[in-house]
Amino acid sequence: MPYIQLEEHLPGITGLLEYRKDSAQPIRDLTQYLLRGPNTLTEGERELIATVVSSGNECRFCTTAHTAAANLLLGDATTCELVKQDIDSAPVSPKMKALLHIAALVRESGKSVTAEAIANAKQHGATDLEIHDTVLIAALFCLYNRYVDGMATNMPDSIGYFDVLANRLVNHGYTRLPQGYDHLKK
Secondary structure (H helix, E strand, O other): OOOOOOOOOOOHHHHHHHHOHHHHHHHHHHHHHHHHOOOOOOHHHHHHHHHHHHHHOOOHHHHHHHHHHHHHHHOOOOHHHHHHHOHHHOOOOHHHHHHHHHHHHHHHOHHHOOHHHHHHHHHOOOOHHHHHHHHHHHHHHHHHHHHHHHOOOOOOOOOHHHHHHHHHHHHOOOOOOOOOOHHHOO
16 A cells, blocks of 8 residues: 555556656656667667666566566567576676676665676677666666655556556657546546
8 A cells, every 4th residue: 555645546656657747757758768768778678677676676566567568679578587587697698788787786786886897898898878878777767666665556456557558668658648547547
């Protein structure tokens, strides 16, 4: 049960973003730009970063949502599961493994990121921009995870909710739906 009154038909982050649309807008804009804007990392790779951070933070809502989005973007349902279990044995490029390790370090603390982790990413072909964006995406998802769990938001009644959410994230992005979310009421 959420600690504050949120619309029951909007579990997780959506209910919080609807509660404070004014503060939500800049967060939505940043998320849209980082996860769907122009980048040398694919949208699927950026969703993997969100997944690794959310999983490490044990945020069930965000982990499930971003796993579903990454699965849709990557076209398979195994990569995310393997990345969450062990980055080093997951079927992603060495560059992506290095970036995911950086994201996992950011999740622990910004000060956990070491010069060695950065050098490893660069050695595997990561650009300064990719390293920057990995750190920023990881930090942003720490914010989301703590926001969702810190307000004790609801999980949806059906796991199928996440398929619909993933489709919306992939096809519409992170911006607010123009018509709002009343159509999701039961």
